[in-house]
Amino acid sequence: MTTSSTSPKTGTASEATPTTGRGWFFGLGDQWNSLPRPQQWAWLVPVVVLIYALPLLNPPLLTTEPGTNFPLALFDVARFALIAIGLNVVVGQAGLLDLGYVGFFAIGSYVAALLTSPDSVLWHIPYLWTLPLAMAVTMVFGLILGAPTLRLRGDYLAIVTLGFGEIVRLLATIVEPLKGQVGFQSVGHPPGTNSEGNAIFAVSNGTPWYWLCVTITIIVLFLVGNLERSRVGRAWVAIREDEDAAEIMGVATIRFKLWAFVIGAAIGGLSGALFAGQIGFVNNQKFDVPTSVLFLAAVVLGGSGNKVGVILGAFVVSYIPNRFVELAAYKYLIFGVALIVLMIFRPQGLLGARQRLLAYGRQAYLRIVGKPEQLSSDSSLKGEGDRIS
Amino acid sequence: MTEPTGDDRRDPAAPDPGTERASGTERIGRHAADATPAGTAAHTEGGVELDEQTREEAVQRADEHTEHLAAEGPGLVPDGEGSIVEQLAHMTAEELAEREAEVAEVVAPDRDIAVEVGDTLLSMDAVTMRFGGLVALDAVSFDLKRGEILGLIGPNGAGKTTCFNALTGVYRPTSGQVRLEGQPLGRRSRHQITRLGIARTFQNIRLFGEMTALENVVVGADARHRTSVVGALLRLPRHHREERQAIDRAMALLEFVGIAHRAADKARNLPYGDQRRLEIARALATEPKLLCLDEPAAGFNPAEKDNLMGLIRKIRDDGYTVLLIEHDMRLVMGVTDRIVVLEFGRKIAEGLPSEIRENPAVIAAYLGVPDDATA
Numbered sequence: 001m002t003t004s005s006t007s008p009k010t011g012t013a014s015e016a017t018p019t020t021g022r023g024w025f026f027g028l029g030d031q032w033n034s035l036p037r038p039q040q041w042a043w044l045v046p047v048v049v050l051i052y053a054l055p056l057l058n059p060p061l062l063t064t065e066p067g068t069n070f071p072l073a074l075f076d077v078a079r080f081a082l083i084a085i086g087l088n089v090v091v092g093q094a095g096l097l098d099l100g101y102v103g104f105f106a107i108g109s110y111v112a113a114l115l116t117s118p119d120s121v122l123w124h125i126p127y128l129w130t131l132p133l134a135m136a137v138t139m140v141f142g143l144i145l146g147a148p149t150l151r152l153r154g155d156y157l158a159i160v161t162l163g164f165g166e167i168v169r170l171l172a173t174i175v176e177p178l179k180g181q182v183g184f185q186s187v188g189h190p191p192g193t194n195s196e197g198n199a200i201f202a203v204s205n206g207t208p209w210y211w212l213c214v215t216i217t218i219i220v221l222f223l224v225g226n227l228e229r230s231r232v233g234r235a236w237v238a239i240r241e242d243e244d245a246a247e248i249m250g251v252a253t254i255r256f257k258l259w260a261f262v263i264g265a266a267i268g269g270l271s272g273a274l275f276a277g278q279i280g281f282v283n284n285q286k287f288d289v290p291t292s293v294l295f296l297a298a299v300v301l302g303g304s305g306n307k308v309g310v311i312l313g314a315f316v317v318s319y320i321p322n323r324f325v326e327l328a329a330y331k332y333l334i335f336g337v338a339l340i341v342l343m344i345f346r347p348q349g350l351l352g353a354r355q356r357l358l359a360y361g362r363q364a365y366l367r368i369v370g371k372p373e374q375l376s377s378d379s380s381l382k383g384e385g386d387r388i389s
Numbered sequence: 390m391t392e393p394t395g396d397d398r399r400d401p402a403a404p405d406p407g408t409e410r411a412s413g414t415e416r417i418g419r420h421a422a423d424a425t426p427a428g429t430a431a432h433t434e435g436g437v438e439l440d441e442q443t444r445e446e447a448v449q450r451a452d453e454h455t456e457h458l459a460a461e462g463p464g465l466v467p468d469g470e471g472s473i474v475e476q477l478a479h480m481t482a483e484e485l486a487e488r489e490a491e492v493a494e495v496v497a498p499d500r501d502i503a504v505e506v507g508d509t510l511l512s513m514d515a516v517t518m519r520f521g522g523l524v525a526l527d528a529v530s531f532d533l534k535r536g537e538i539l540g541l542i543g544p545n546g547a548g549k550t551t552c553f554n555a556l557t558g559v560y561r562p563t564s565g566q567v568r569l570e571g572q573p574l575g576r577r578s579r580h581q582i583t584r585l586g587i588a589r590t591f592q593n594i595r596l597f598g599e600m601t602a603l604e605n606v607v608v609g610a611d612a613r614h615r616t617s618v619v620g621a622l623l624r625l626p627r628h629h630r631e632e633r634q635a636i637d638r639a640m641a642l643l644e645f646v647g648i649a650h651r652a653a654d655k656a657r658n659l660p661y662g663d664q665r666r667l668e669i670a671r672a673l674a675t676e677p678k679l680l681c682l683d684e685p686a687a688g689f690n691p692a693e694k695d696n697l698m699g700l701i702r703k704i705r706d707d708g709y710t711v712l713l714i715e716h717d718m719r720l721v722m723g724v725t726d727r728i729v730v731l732e733f734g735r736k737i738a739e740g741l742p743s744e745i746r747e748n749p750a751v752i753a754a755y756l757g758v759p760d761d762a763t764a
Contacts, residue, residue: 223622230621230628231611231635234600238608241597248557250583250612250675259618357604359624359632364603365653368640370472373601373653 034372037362051214055207067325071206075278076322078213079271080314084298085220085307086267091296092305092353093233094260095240096150097158100165102292104265107141107168108134108272110178113282116188121177127188131216131273138269139262146261150254153243165292172284183283187276203280213274220267221307227263228307229359236260237355240305290332297335301342305353312350473640474650495641497708498676500586500613502535503570510535510710511556511587511679516565518551518734525551527734528565533679538701538711540725540742542718544754547731549714550592553683556712557589558582569678584612586678590668590685592714598657602648602667605656606639609674635674642670645707646700662693666700673704680704681712686720698724722746730754 032040054062055071064073083105090098111134114120116127125133149160173180189201190212200208227233235256238246247253276282294317302313317335321328342349356373358364365373470476480488504510511533518526526548533539541549554560556567558579567574574582588609597605614631621628643649646666651659656667665685672680682701686694694717701724705711715721721728721742728745730738732754738745745751 226624227618227621230624230632231614231616232618232621234604234608234611237600237604238597241599242595245591245595245597246608247579248559248583248589249609249671250580250588251608252580263618353599355599357600358607358636359629360636361603364636364640365601366472368473368603368643368649368652370475371653373603 048218052211055210064319064322064325068322069204069206071210072204073206073319073322075206075210075213076318077315078210078217079275079278080295080298080318081311082213082217082220082271082274083268083295084302084310084314085217085224086264086271087295087299088304088307088310089224089227089236089267090260090264091299092303092310093228093240093355094236094257096257096260097154098161098261098264099158099289099292099296100145100161100163100168101264101268101295102287102289103145103161103165103168104138104142104268105272105275105291105295106165106172106287107138108269109276109282109287110172110272111137111269112273112276113184113187116277117184117186117282119179119184119186124188126191127277128190130188130277131270134269134273135266138265138272142262142265143258145265146258150257150261162289162292165287165289169284169287172287179283181283181285183281183285185281187280187282189277189280201277203278206278209274209278216270216274220270224263224267224307229356229361232256232259233355234357237305237357294332294335297339300349301335301339303349303351303353305355306349306351309349309351309354473644477644477649492641492644493703493707495638496645496673498678500676500678502586502678504535506536507534509533510570511712512568513552513556514566514568516552516555516562516567518548518555518560519563525734526555526562529731529734529736530565531729531736531739533710533712535678535710536705536708537726538705538713538724540721540728541712541714541731542716542721542728542745543731546733547754548734549731550683551734552731553589553681553712553714557587557681580612583675583677586676587681588672588675588677588679589681590665590672590683592683592687594661594664594668596656596659596664596667596671598655600656601653602643602656602659602663602670603636603639603652605667606642606670606674607635609671610635610638612675639670639674642674643667645673645703646670647696661688665689665697669700669704673709677709679710679712681714683714684716685713686715686717694720 035043055074058065058070063070083101087098087101090096090101112127112130114122115125115130115133145161145164149157152160172178189199189203190208192200194200201212235246235251235253238249238251239253239257243253298313298317299310300313301316302311303309320334321331327334356362361373365371477485477488502510509532513529513531515528515530516526517524517528529548529552531539541552543549551560555562556574558574558577558581561576569585569587574585577585597608600608614635616625616628616631619625640649640652643652646669648659648663648666648670651663651667656664659667669680669682669685685701686697689697698720701711701713713721713725722745725742728738728740728742729736730745730748730751732750737750737754738748740748
């Protein structure tokens with residue numbers, strides 16, 4: 001009997017790892033991944049503190065004033081980050097092209113508005129309760145949309161979701177109780193007043209809203225990370241890579257696609273409710289297709305399938321129009337050109353897809369080969385690897 | 390070398406009937422207890438036979454392994470320092486053989502199979518596949534016995550891959566039935582059939598390229614797991630347990646097929662031969678009752694084919710049943726216990742390799758028949 005199959009061939013492992021010079025910026029990720037966990041935390045904690053302190057520091061170069069109120073601009077960034085993380089579950093992880101994500105965002109906004117605004121005839125509940133409720137309602141809508149459509153693939157799914165986004169917006173216009181363009185005034189906000197008796201979470205006061213949104217984003221990041229490093233995240237990536245092979249390897253593809261859709265929808269609804277609360281006013285004007293495309297641009301620009309990447313993309317997409325107000329009118333042109341240029345030179349986005357899919361992967365890889373896994377994804381697009389090597 | 394029923398360790402009456410994997414202690418301990426001289430060839434490879442002393446050592450090692458699992462994470466742990474791959478490089482032949490036996494024990498299927506070794510595991514019952522006017526399979530019937538390696542051969546376009554697709558649920562037979570352990574597969578979906586116990590590899594390699602080799606195998610292992618989305622979200626105990634088991638088994642599988650040193654590399658960066666091995670490991674991770682290999686030696690040189698033959702035998706000796714589609718006659722004749730020959734969607738012969746070699750119909754199908762003979 002031949003047994004040479006198990007004899008190890010050490011020394012060859014490192015040869016296969018492509019070492020492409022990508023500059024310090026893209027090399028940073030690999031350095032980060034090779035750091036031990038405690039050291040990563042040691043770096044992360046001050047970064048998080050800094051992120052929380054940003055609206056108070058109002059750093060000179062970073063600030064968006066006088067054009068835009070800085071804390072409000074930061075809230076915008078945080079809101080986009082949350083949306084991008086949610087959309088990344090659908091587009092980046094599971095590979096389902098969703099052009100109607102704004103529909104879930106709109107439903108979340110309307111749930112918050114309908115249940116807290118004095119303009120609404122429905123019963124009213126405290127604002128904070130609308131956040132989980134908005135998630136629950138959008139999950140139901142995600143299920144309703146996903147169940148019949150997730151048998152479709154690629155382009156067809158994109159068209160159906162595009163239609164969904166438009167349907168939600170048109171319903172808001174047509175259905176009487178949703179008040180179309182008139183909309184809902186003074187949507188609720190979290191309780192609390194300062195020493196002068198004004199509400200802490202006032203429409204004009206971005207800082208507490210920013211902190212709330214950052215906190216929620218961090219919690220969502222943890223939960224989504226838990227999913228990623230489990231059979232759920234592996235099922236999503238397997239579906240993205242090769243849906244047929246995934247199914248034949250025992251992945252219940254329809255079920256996991258539906259889960260990705262529903263979880264993405266819930267995060268979209270949550271960010272919608274936050275948005276409605278901060279802005280204090282909801283009508284049908286903010287949920288058009290270009291907004292949906294802007295969400296998608298944040299994901300694709302930053303690096304679909306990479307949580308840090310999509311946050312970076314969200315920052316770019318939401319911060320630049322606020323920072324350079326004179327450019328805001330041209331933002332779609334600028335992002336359009338940026339996307340085209342990016343697709344030519346770096347089709348995987350600023351940071352390529354990268355995922356850790358095993359809960360104990362770090363120990364396992366060190367145990368078996370003595371080094372961390374190969375994460376440096378040169379491309380999430382197939383065929384790119386051939387060009388490099 | 391061909392002793393399809395030689396592996397009696399997989400008897401349904403054996404201990405540990407549950408579908409959950411046994412703990413490390415029980416698993417390796419069971420291996421030591423089972424490794425009688427009549428055990429599989431893998432156990433006695435290199436002239437090592439486990440006596441009382443080694444059995445005690447095995448139990449002790451198993452205890453250490455359990456402690457290690459609790460402390461450091463998963464992996465069959467060798468005694469020394471350094472990573473598993475480094476340690477394998479410095480092992481003596483004896484240690485390697487012992488290690489191989491350990492790995493084989495983890496890899497072995499650990500689920501109930503209703504039929505005894507040697508009885509019919511899967512039967513194709515007059516399966517017909519029609520695509521429009523084309524009859525790709527015409528009332529093909531054959532049985533697969535548990536513990537054997539069955540070769541499915543035939544000229545190009547004979548319907549081999551269609552046959553594969555019919556029994557893995559990719560196609561639904563136009564008429565006829567596929568039965569696993571006597572149960573018709575019926576209208577089950579593909580992932581359900583995989584969970585029932587039929588796993589396959591692909592003629593054109595279809596790995597998840599952006600995943601590491603280890604992650605690819607863990608996807609296969611996930612087929613046997615039941616962690617819910619909520620369980621994964623909140624990291625409930627079952628999630629932790631199944632993650633450890635999946636990684637443990639996946640690492641053993643990579644070592645079993647001989648690509649442990651590639652565990653951390655992305656699948657698309659693996660050399661061709663290693664990708665084929667990774668496909669086999671991924672399919673084995675689902676703990677199939679029947680493993681279907683679709684031209685696993687395509688593109689291999691003779692030395693690689695020899696290695697592959699060794700691996701296929703090792704898989705069978707570990708308690709799996711194998712259905713093999715292959716073009717290479719030397720490989721098919723060398724490794725299979727029985728052969729079924731298809732031509733134009735019909736079964737033209739079935740029998741032992743030696744019989745098939747002499748069968749005039751098969752020779753005609755492969756070499757063609759002179760024109761005057763058919764006239």
